[in-house]
Amino acid sequence: MEKGIFEGLKVLDCASFIAAPAAATVLSDFGADVIKIEPPGSGDPYRNLPNLPGYPHSEHNFAWMLEARNKKSIALDLSKAEAQAVLYRLVAEADVFITNFPPNVREKLGLTYDKLAPLNDRLIYASFTGYGEKGEEANKPGFDSNAYWARSGLMDLVRADEETTPARSVAGMGDHPCAMAFYSAIVTALYRRERTGKGGHVSTNLMANGVWANGVLAQAKLCGAKFSRRRPREQALNAVTNHYKCKDGRWIILSLLNEERQWPTLARCLGREELITDERFATKADRHARSVELIRIFDEVFATKTLAEWRKLLDGSGLVFGVVGILDDIPNDRQMLDNGVLVPFENDTMLTVSSPIWIDGEKKVQPRKPPGVGEHSTEILRKAGYDEAAIENLRASGAVG
Template sequence: MAGEKPNTEDRGGALEGIRVIDLTQMLAGPYCTQMLADQGAEIIKVEPPAGDNSRFVGPYRPDDTQRLFGGYFATVNRNKKSIVIDLKVDEGRALLRRLVRGADVLVENYRARVMDRLGLSYESLREENPALVYAAIRGFGDPRTGESPYVDWPAFDVVAQAMGGLMGITGPDRNTPIKVGPGIGDIVPGAFAVTGILAALLRAKTKGQGQFVDVSMVDVMLALCERIVHQYSFAGHVPRPEGNQHPILTPFGLVKARDGFVSIAAPTDEWWKKLCHLIGREDLLADETLATNELRTRNKDRVYSAIEAFTSAHTKRELLQLLGGRIPFGPVYDISEIAADPHFAARNMLAETSHPGTATPVQLAGIPVKLSDTPGRVWSSPPLLGEHTDEILVSAGLSAAEIADLRQRKIVQ
C-alpha cells in the first residue's frame, strides 16, 4: 500500500525501522543524515536531476575509472539510498508528498522559505503525516523559532565560524583570527541536528505528533564557544585569540617536540606535581609564584618555557612513552600518524568500504558513537545517483507502469 515501509536488510542499528527523507546537500545536512544512517535508519536521499552539488567534488582515487563521485561526497553519504526527483514540477512535488506519508523524519538544508515556495513547507507536509519530524539546518535559523535579520542570507562553514565567535578566539595571537581546519561550522550543526531529531522522534513515538527542528549554524558555533559568554557576562572580558594556550588554565596547550608539537593539560595542582616530577623539574614545585593554577596562568610564559625545554629535546614518539598515560597528554598527529596508531584501528575509526571504479576499498572516518547492544556499522558505500529510485517508488506503492511513465517524462531517474 502507498506509504508502507519496505522490508530492508538488518543493519543491526538502534534506529532500524526509522525512515528519513533526506533533501540535504553539501556537508551539514548530509553529515546529520549519515549519523542517523550509521545507527540503522533508512535514509532516502532525494537528489535533483544533476545530483547533490558535492557528488563531483574530488579528490578521486588514481585508479578510479568511473569518477561517479569523489571523496567529499563519499565521506558524508555512506549507508544511504538515492532517488532522483525533479521537485521543480508538480508531479515531482506530489511524489515527495507520497514518500513523506511513510516517513518518520525529513531533513533539509535549503535557505529559509525555499521549501515554502515549493509548496512543501513543514505545515503542508504535516497535513500528509502529523507525526513527521521536520528538521532544517540553515545559516541563521528559521523564522518559525525566531526570525533573524539575516534569515535570508546564504551561509557556509566559514561564515558560521566567523559570526558564531569561534574565529574570534582562535589564532596565533590576539590580532589574527584563524579558521579552524575542518568544516565544523557545518559538521557540528549537523551533529546537533541529530540530537534535536532524536528528541522530537521520541516525543512523536509517544504522543503521535511531530514537530519542526530548527538548527542555526551560527547559533551552534556560539554554543560551542560557551566560554566566551560567561567570560563576558561574569567578568566583562572580551576574549581574543590566545594561540595554543588556554586563557584560564595552565599548563593547557601545545609545546614543541623535536619533530612537531604535543599537547599537555596539567592545570590542577596534582597534575602539575606529576608533570614536574616527570620532566625532572621538582624545583618548580618550590616556586610559590607557581603554586596554584591562577598563579601559573599569571606566569604562563615561565611555565611553558620550562616544559618546552624538556619536550623540545624529545620526539613525539619518545614523549608518548615518557608522558602518555601519566598525565593528560597527546601528540599532534597528521593523518599518516593516525593511520599508524593502534587506537584508531582498535576503535575501527578508519572504516573500509568499496568504491565504484576502484579495485581496492577506500577508507572513511568510522562511527564515533558506539552502542553496546546495537552497534552501528558501515554497511554500504555511498549510492550512485538514482541507484534506488525503482525500489523506493515500489515501496511507496507505485506500479511499474507509473514508474516507467515518470522516467519517460524525466520526473524521476
C-alpha cells in the same frame, strides 16, 4: 536488534552538503532506511567538493563516501509538479523528512511544514538553516565557515593575538557537530512521538551551534565580564596548559588543571627535578607570575626529544596531555581502531569515520558505499506503488532522473 535500533524507520534526506545529510547518515548507521533526494544530472553539489581547488587528490570521492554511506538515491527535479507529487507520496509513508532549503525555497517548491504535515501526522519534519527560521537573515545562505565558525567569534578567538590573521576552518569542522545537534533534535522528536503518536517540526542552525560551541566565552560576554588581552603562546599565562614543539617538529599540549598536585610529577617526567625546589616556581602563583620564563625552560626541554619519546615518558604518569595530531596519524591510530572510531566499509578494507555514538547492546550497520545519482530511482518508485508505465512517464518528463 540485528539490523539496528532504527530498523524500519524511513527517512527522506532532501538536503545538500554536510550538516543536514550527516544527521541522516547517523540515523542510517543505526539501521534507518534513508532515501537521498537529489536533483537529476550532477546530483547534490556536495558530490563535487573534492574537485574544488585545494582539496586532496584521490580516485575516491571521499566527501561523498562519508556523508552518503548507507543511503539510496532518487533523482527528482522538484521544480516540476510531477516530481513534487512523487515526494508527497514518499512523505506519506516516511517517518522523518530532512531538508536544508531556506524557508523561501521550501515555500516555492511546496516543501513547507504546513504543506507536508497534513500528509502524515506522524512525520518528523526536520529543517536546518544557516541563521535560523526567523528574522531578516532567515533566507540567507550559509556554510559552516561563515555562519558557524566566523559568526560565533570562534574564528577570531583562536588567533594567537589580535594582530594575527583570523584562522580558516577546515571542511565540515562545524557541520559535523551541527549534524549531531540536528540528530538529537530528530531523536527527541521521535521519543515524543512514541509518547503522543504525533510528529512535529524540529530545527537547528549553524549560527546557534557556533555560539553554543563558543558558549563559555559567549556567556562571559553576556555577563559583562572583562577580558584580558590575548597573548601569544610564548607569553601564555600558564606554562602547564600550553603546547610545545618536540625535536621532530611535532607538538604536544599539556592540560594540567590540578597543578599543585601534578607539578612535581611533571618536573620529574621532564628530567628537571630541580624545578620542584626552585624558589622561582615554588607555588602556583609563582609559576603563573613567571610563566614566560617557565615556558622558555619547557621549550628547551621539549625540543630535546621526539614526540614518541615524550609519549613514553608521560603515558602512565597521570598527567593530562595530548598529541597535536596530524592527518598522517589517523589511519593507524590504535585507539581509534580499538574503539570503532574507524571502521571498514562492507566487503572492503577501506576505512571510514563512524558516527560518535555507541549504545550498549546495539550494533551499527557496517557502512555501505554511497549511491550514484538516482541509482535507486526505479526501485524506490516501484516500492511507492508506481508501475512501469508511470515510471517511464516520469523519466520522459524529466521529473525523475
